[in-house]
Structures are given as structure tokens and as C-alpha cells.
Amino acid sequence: xxxxxxxxxxxxxxxxxxxxxxxxxxxxxxxxxxxxxxxxxxxxxxxxxxxxxxxxxxxxxxxxxxxxxxxxxxxxxxxxxxxxxxxxxxxxxxxxxxxxxxxxxxxxxxxxxxxxxxxxxxxxxxxxxxxxxxxxxxxxxxxxxxxxxxxxxxxxxxxxxxxxxxxxxxxxxxxxxxxxxxxxxxxxxxxxxxxxxxxxxxxxxxxxxxxxxxxxxxxxxxxxxxxxxxxxxxxxxxxxxxxxxxxxxxxxxxxxxxxxxxxxxxxxxxxxxxxxxxxxxxxxxxxxxxxxxxxxxxxxxxxxxxxxxxxxxxxxxxxxxxxxxxxxxxxxxxxxxxxxxxxxxxxxxxxxxxxx
Amino acid sequence: xxxxxxxxxxxxxxxxxxxxxxxxxxxxxxxxxxxxxxxxxxxxxxxxxxxxxxxxxxxxxxxxxxxxxxxxxxxxxxxxxxxxxxxxxxxxxxxxxxxxxxxxxxxxxxxxxxxxxxxxxxxxxxxxxxxxxxxxxxxxxxxxxxxxxxxxxxxxxxxxxxxxxxxxxxxxxxxxxxxxxxxxxxxxxxxxxxxxxxxxxxxxxxxxxxxxxxxxxxxxxxxxxxxxxxxxxxxxxxxxxxxxxxxxxxxxxxxxxxxxxxxxxxxxxxxxxxxxxxxxxxxxxxxxxxxxxxxxxxxxxxxxxxxxxxxxxxxxxxxxxxxxxxxxxxxxxxxxxxxxxxxxxx
Amino acid sequence: xxxxxxxxxxxxxxxxxxxxxxxxxxxxxxxxxxxxxxxxxxxxxxxxxxxxxxxxxxxxxxxxxxxxxxxxxxxxxxxxxxxxxxxxxxxxxxxxxxxxxxxxxxxxxxxxxxxxxxxxxxxxxxxxxxxxxxxxxxxxxxxxxxxxxxxxxxxxxxxxxxxxxxxxxxxxxxxxxxxxxxxxxxxxxxxxxxxxxxxxxxxxxxxxxxxxxxxxxxxx
Numbered sequence: 001x002x003x004x005x006x007x008x009x010x011x012x013x014x015x016x017x018x019x020x021x022x023x024x025x026x027x028x029x030x031x032x033x034x035x036x037x038x039x040x041x042x043x044x045x046x047x048x049x050x051x052x053x054x055x056x057x058x059x060x061x062x063x064x065x066x067x068x069x070x071x072x073x074x075x076x077x078x079x080x081x082x083x084x085x086x087x088x089x090x091x092x093x094x095x096x097x098x099x100x101x102x103x104x105x106x107x108x109x110x111x112x113x114x115x116x117x118x119x120x121x122x123x124x125x126x127x128x129x130x131x132x133x134x135x136x137x138x139x140x141x142x143x144x145x146x147x148x149x150x151x152x153x154x155x156x157x158x159x160x161x162x163x164x165x166x167x168x169x170x171x172x173x174x175x176x177x178x179x180x181x182x183x184x185x186x187x188x189x190x191x192x193x194x195x196x197x198x199x200x201x202x203x204x205x206x207x208x209x210x211x212x213x214x215x216x217x218x219x220x221x222x223x224x225x226x227x228x229x230x231x232x233x234x235x236x237x238x239x240x241x242x243x244x245x246x247x248x249x250x251x252x253x254x255x256x257x258x259x260x261x262x263x264x265x266x267x268x269x270x271x272x273x274x275x276x277x278x279x280x281x282x283x284x285x286x287x288x289x290x291x292x293x294x295x296x297x298x299x300x301x302x303x304x305x306x307x308x309x310x311x312x313x314x315x316x317x318x319x320x321x322x323x324x325x326x327x328x329x330x331x332x333x334x335x336x337x338x339x340x341x342x343x344x345x346x347x348x349x350x351x352x353x354x355x356x
Numbered sequence: 357x358x359x360x361x362x363x364x365x366x367x368x369x370x371x372x373x374x375x376x377x378x379x380x381x382x383x384x385x386x387x388x389x390x391x392x393x394x395x396x397x398x399x400x401x402x403x404x405x406x407x408x409x410x411x412x413x414x415x416x417x418x419x420x421x422x423x424x425x426x427x428x429x430x431x432x433x434x435x436x437x438x439x440x441x442x443x444x445x446x447x448x449x450x451x452x453x454x455x456x457x458x459x460x461x462x463x464x465x466x467x468x469x470x471x472x473x474x475x476x477x478x479x480x481x482x483x484x485x486x487x488x489x490x491x492x493x494x495x496x497x498x499x500x501x502x503x504x505x506x507x508x509x510x511x512x513x514x515x516x517x518x519x520x521x522x523x524x525x526x527x528x529x530x531x532x533x534x535x536x537x538x539x540x541x542x543x544x545x546x547x548x549x550x551x552x553x554x555x556x557x558x559x560x561x562x563x564x565x566x567x568x569x570x571x572x573x574x575x576x577x578x579x580x581x582x583x584x585x586x587x588x589x590x591x592x593x594x595x596x597x598x599x600x601x602x603x604x605x606x607x608x609x610x611x612x613x614x615x616x617x618x619x620x621x622x623x624x625x626x627x628x629x630x631x632x633x634x635x636x637x638x639x640x641x642x643x644x645x646x647x648x649x650x651x652x653x654x655x656x657x658x659x660x661x662x663x664x665x666x667x668x669x670x671x672x673x674x675x676x677x678x679x680x681x682x683x684x685x686x687x688x689x690x691x692x693x694x695x696x697x698x699x700x701x702x
Numbered sequence: 703x704x705x706x707x708x709x710x711x712x713x714x715x716x717x718x719x720x721x722x723x724x725x726x727x728x729x730x731x732x733x734x735x736x737x738x739x740x741x742x743x744x745x746x747x748x749x750x751x752x753x754x755x756x757x758x759x760x761x762x763x764x765x766x767x768x769x770x771x772x773x774x775x776x777x778x779x780x781x782x783x784x785x786x787x788x789x790x791x792x793x794x795x796x797x798x799x800x801x802x803x804x805x806x807x808x809x810x811x812x813x814x815x816x817x818x819x820x821x822x823x824x825x826x827x828x829x830x831x832x833x834x835x836x837x838x839x840x841x842x843x844x845x846x847x848x849x850x851x852x853x854x855x856x857x858x859x860x861x862x863x864x865x866x867x868x869x870x871x872x873x874x875x876x877x878x879x880x881x882x883x884x885x886x887x888x889x890x891x892x893x894x895x896x897x898x899x900x901x902x903x904x905x906x907x908x909x910x911x912x913x914x915x916x917x918x919x920x921x922x
Binding site for chain 3: 094119121123124126131133134136137250251252253255256274333334338341
């Protein structure tokens, strides 16, 4: 009898449960059904970035057939685009240099007549990598040593050619992804300080800094304080480097903290615009500790096979990206000008004669 | 005692047939081999110390508890064959904590079961009006929230709610246990009054002996899951089945016994030999017939013997004349007759 | 663009209200959809946990949801992107999953908090399981469940910012781009908008909770 009663109560509960789950499925379907146009659309992030830019027709996600793209007509002749029947999706991670590079790739491809969709601002290397593997994006700019350490989980290598070779081989073999030509610029991690700190303590090299670190505060991203190619590695390589205090700061906020005097030393990237913008002193890595970080487009091999022209186009950009240039470009975004990355990218490409 | 087969077949009867309840994970059955007939219209009290299984037995009637053995028959039907919700809607249920729904007004609370049964709004409203009247609550209480009621008022609403759908049965689980003494007595009297009016079959659980003796038609005394004795209150006091019952009901308390007997019962027997009706002696305030309150010179056949003894002692005599319900002289109650009745030697 | 006040924290936001509005609407959409879907899952799940007389089911379900809650959002996205790709759908799945633990816990707590005597009375009066749930248990559990919805909403608004990491839009776009490019105006605009949303929902839910509470307690 007890069981009988339970089964009655139970069956009612189940009915209610299933009804609600069914309702939730309906809702889910409704939610997903009403949004696909918006999901893939270039959303507001792009819109900030494309503010005041040319017509957005090439970005129209509904225009998948490739028709109605008025820029493609003129140049489609010398860049056969029949291999891919959809727009090329260019991704990027979400920091200034990544934004600029992503837009550069997109603009270059558009300039060559490709239809391009932008997916810039991906939150982290693993997300960008996963999106690339899943075919959500077709290519994005990546640093060779980041790929080596973060994606391949390998130990840092200090020779830049060796890094590139290791990474491109592993990517081709394991992921069916192709690395195009790397930039000459090397965006290594670097330690920078304010001019007054450098003068007060008379430091210009890491060896000198390591000795007096216990009087200073350093700021950097969280992983810098944990990774072997970060502070622990520095301490091992140089000895010393026992900073009085360490602060975990996101990339955008780090320089402000330095300029405000909250910290004395910052983990910088060699191409950060703030270095020249704020007149900071880059200290010399006299034992060549930091790994080299040139950047290159990583492309899905199947996309590259369908559209071999992509390689030629993007490889023509690579040699122009030097440390000095990237610093200036980054500073136009991060510095007081506060320009949008896409505008900076376009102006540079036009000035270089790479697009019209 | 009672013809079980006949009682079981009757409408309004509750019959327990060899009922046992063993809770999962427990060695000792909560109810063990209980067989009991509750005749239609009876107010049957299940009396016993806490943990004796009386509440479990009560809940087996509306299938809040399922017997692990035996059957419970309601209206002569095996409850196991009935749909639990339909069964419960025919059986009023009152619990000590009232269980009033705090988010519903008093009127909505009373109308819950009628609403479940699909009554029309007009019929429900009329019934709510009737029920508030029955339990002696002002009509404007219908709009109040349960939180605004006193304990006694809340339990009145509980009773009204249980009776709203005109159930033939009423199960009451220590309904007055949480009330103060005055309210408890008042509600006991009202329950008696309601019972005499409606003649529902009521199963009433309590551990309070006074309450049981005061309201019960019959009492089933329970101990450790079994029924020790099922009898009328007077029978329990006069001939307790064992020491446990005797101690529980304090059977030696003669005043208690007297309180359960009526003058009419004794005088009828005592006068069988005397044969003559005694004319009323001095009528102090000049009234005759129905004895006015406070009058110590005549007894009513409806008075209980405890009351009668008090009057008798006050009168200083050996006996007092007794009048019937219509004021007719019935006989004389003597001290010796009282004594005999209290000793149980009638 | 904005020549005056490039470092003026409010200047950018004041100059670009439509951008803020657009991201706010995206954020609202994401939050509302998350709550609708999460609620539609959490309610039956919580009811099932309470009703199914399976020993330890609550510990199991709430434990599992608690574990989900502790997965860092970035890691969650990395797990989801290969299956579901980038964009709102993926963000929705993650946010719905995050909202579950708070919602289910409060549904369970709300239902368990209903006075046992009230439930016994409801059963004794012949209410079916569903009638009891609908007429008694859910109304009486409503204030606690609403409190859960409030906490879940505020946390979804907060966690929702990370949806920008997988291009799901919302106010996180402003925040992350702002932080990445040292753009104070965007950071301030995003942070203020997120705070206003969270505070607004908090106040709104609290008001609703107290109203429902009054009705349920019979003091309204």
C-alpha cells in the first residue's frame, strides 16, 4: 500500500517535472531560434571598432553566398575566391595588439577581395585555439612562444627560429593548422621601469635590477608570478629578484599603476605603446632570459588549401611589423589618442600602400 | 459487545480488521493487530500515552499511513481499494497545529475541500457562512488571515474546514492539545454540541484522560500499538481491563466516576424497588418543574451524580427529589444510592 | 573622436550613450534568457529533489551543481567552445549552468521550509501531489525561491560580463576592451552600467519578495 501511494505521488511529480523540462526546452528553442541573426552578427564590439569606417557590407553574416559584396568585384580577378563559399572568419584575442593585428588581417583580405567576418576580442588563448579548431574562426594572430608554452605545454625555447619550427610542425601535425610567416617584431616580455626609478637606483640591466629588487614593487599579470618563464624563472636565472611586493594587474592597468607610482617595475611587452608613450625605460635582459615572441597568422589548413591566396596576402604584411612600428600603433590606441584599433590598422595599411 | 459484521457493513462506520503498521527501519510495530469497530455517529476516542500508536491508527483511516497488515474499512469499503485523495476528501481531518494555509483567508481555508470537489462559488460561499456559524465565529472572520486568529479561533476554523465538505467522518488528532485550559474546555463542549447536532462518526486522538472522559461516547485505550480496552467511559472506570487502564484513567477516583453518571440512570434503578414517586418537598423560590440553576432542593435526571452529590450534601437531607426533562417527578436520589453507584455496585 | 576629456572617465560614456544602451540591452537579453531557461530547469529539478524519496539525492544534485559553479568561467568556455562554438548560445549554456546551484538550492530550501503541519493538512484534506504543490507548497516557498532568483540574477549579471570573452556581447565588451586598451571611459561606462543593472534587479526583486512575503504570511 505504501508503495502504491508513493507511486501515485511520484507519478504526479514526474509529470510536473517532465512538463517543466519540456517547457524549458521550448524556451531554449525559442531563445536560440530568435537569436541566430544576432549571434553571428558582428556585434557592438565591432561597431565601436568600425566606427566611422567604410560600409559594412562585407561583414554581413547573412550575405553568405558572397553576392552583393561591392568591393569584391574589382579585385576578384587576381585572387580567386571560388575555393571557399563563405566569408573568411578572422579572429583575435582581446588586447590592443591583438585587436590591431586582427583588423589588419581582415583589412588585407578584404582589400584582396575576400569576404571577411570579424570575430575579434576572444577572451584567452585557449578560447581562440578552441574556436580555431572548431572552425568558428579560420585564422588569428598568435605569438610563437605563447603557442609553444600555453597550447603545446612545452618548455620555453630561447631561439626564435627554433620556436617557430617547433610550433609550426606541431600545429600542422596535431591540429591541421598552418603557421604563416612570422613578423620580424619580437614581442618579448620585458621589464620596464620609470625613468626616475632607473636614475635613482642606477639600473639599466636585469642583473642590476635583481640586486635591488627588494626595495621595489613589481606589477604583472597573475601568470607571470607563477610561470617558469616568468618571475620564478627570472629568480633562478639571475638570482635575487626578491621584490618587496608583487601586484597582480591586468595589462591595461599596469602602466597606470607604474606612472602613478603604485608600482616601480612592470612586466611589459616589447611592443607596448606605453613604453615610448610614457617615456619608460626598458631594462636589458643581459642573460637573454625571456623567450622571443614574434607573431604570425595561424590558419586552418583546409581553409588555406581552399584559398591559397591567403598566405601570399598575409605574408606580404609580416615583414613590415617591426617592434618600433607596433609600439607606435599600440600607443595610438592605448595612449591619449584613444583611437580605435581598426582605424589604426587601416591607416597603417593605407600608408604602407598595402590597401587602398 | 457489538455485532461486528453488522457494524462493518453500515454506512458511517469505521472498522479496523487486524491492522498492523510497521514503519520502515523500526523493530516494533507502531500498531499491532488492532481490531476495532467504530459505529456510525460515534465519537470514539483513541486514548493512550504518547508513542502508543493512536495517531498512526488514526492516519491509517485516511491512508496518510498504510497498514502493513490487515484492512481498514470505511463505509464498509476497504480503503486500500479507494483512491487516496477521493477517500480523504470524504473524511474531515483536524490536527493539533491546525495546518491552516497561511496564504489563504479564513474563508478560503474553509472552502478548500469544496473547491477541490468542484463546488460552485455560490455553494462554497454559503457553506463557509454556515460553517463560521457552526463553530461560533463572526462572519467577518472570513476575510481574516490565519495569522490574525487566536489559538482557539484558529482551531475553530480548523474544525470548520474539516467539516465544510459534509464528510461523514471526522478524524481529530489532539486538536485541542495546544490550547489553554479555558479554551480547551469550551471547544470540547462545542465539539460535543456539534457532534450531537451533526452525528458524524468522529475518531478523536488524545492523551488527556479528562478530555477523553468528557467528550467520548466510547474510548479505546491503547498501549504499545495494541488496544487494551475499548468501552464506554463509565465502563472503563467501573471495570478497567487491567492495572494499566486503571491507573491511566485513575479508576479509583470516585468523583470521576460520579461525574460520568447521570441522576436519571441511578434513580431509575434505585427506585425500581421503592415504586412510589416522591412529591417535591419545599420549593424555596416557588418555581416548580425544571429546576432553576442554584436550586438545591430538586435534582434533574440530566444532572451528573457529582453535581447531585454536591446538592445533596448542601441540602443536609438523605435524599432529594428528581424531576425528568419535562418537569415530571421521577423519584428520589438517596445518599446510599449514590454510594452504591460510586462503588460500581448497582 | 572625443577630443575633450580623453582621460575623462565619464566623457566617453556621455558621448556614446547608444553604444552603452546597446550593450546594456544585450546584457539584459542574456540575463533574462538565462533566468527563464535556468528557472525552467531549476524549478522541476528542485521539486524532484524534494519529492523523490531517494536518500542523498539532494546532496548529489546540489553537490554536482556546486562543482559546476566552481568551474572558472574561462575554463568552462574553453570546454564548451569546441562543442557549441562562440557566441550567445554558448554563453547561455554556461550562465544557465552557473545559475542552477543558487536556484535549485533555494527551490529545495523553499519547499522544505514549508510548515510540515500545513503539508500534512493538505495531504489529509485530499490534495493530490500536484494540487498540494500548486496551491500550497509553491506559494509558500515563493519568497525563498524569489530570493534565490534575486541572488542568481545579480550573479548572472556579474558573470555575464565574461560572456564577452566568447563574443556573446553584453557589457563585458566595454569592460574587457576598456581594460585591454587602457580606455577608462569604456571601463567606467561598463562598470556603471553593470552596477546599475545589478542594483536595479536587486531592488526590484526585493520589493517583489516583500510583497509576496506579505501575501504568504497573511500580513499584506
